[in-house]
Amino acid sequence: METNYKLYRIREMAEGDEDFVKELVSAFLQEIPEDIVHLREAVLELNHLQIKHYAHKMKPTIDLFETGLLEVIMALEKMGETADDYDEIRTLFSKVSTQLEIVIAEMKHDFNIA
Numbered sequence: 817m818e819t820n821y822k823l824y825r826i827r828e829m830a831e832g833d834e835d836f837v838k839e840l841v842s843a844f845l846q847e848i849p850e851d852i853v854h855l856r857e858a859v860l861e862l863n864h865l866q867i868k869h870y871a872h873k874m875k876p877t878i879d880l881f882e883t884g885l886l887e888v889i890m891a892l893e894k895m896g897e898t899a900d901d902y903d904e905i906r907t908l909f910s911k912v913s914t915q916l917e918i919v920i921a922e923m924k925h926d927f928n929i930a
Contacts, residue, residue, distance in 0.1 A: 821883050824882070840880075845923060852912075865896070871896055883915060889912060
């Protein structure tokens with residue numbers, strides 16, 4: 817449980833309210849897969865403004881759930897600003913999407929969500 821994400825800060829915010837924790841996990845499971853799709857499209861289209869936008873949008877959630885991807889998503893956001901090195905952008909996106917797919921599967925298992 818919680819191998820690729822951490823709930824410490826969320827549990828602290830929830831002050832013992834497990835329903836609140838589950839609501840935040842459900843929000844993560846709803847938003848992040850959609851964001852991955854949009855970010856993937858932006859990377860495939862080499863749309864640096866959309867890369868920056870979706871990386872920025874995902875950053876607080878990635879940070880809150882402590883997925884270990886904060887530095888990577890911040891680098892992706894910065895690279896979206898400058899439109900530099902699309903090979904590196906693709907590499908970073910691959911790392912983010914792969915790790916988040918693992919997190920999603922783990923959360924679904926941990927919280928028994930189909």
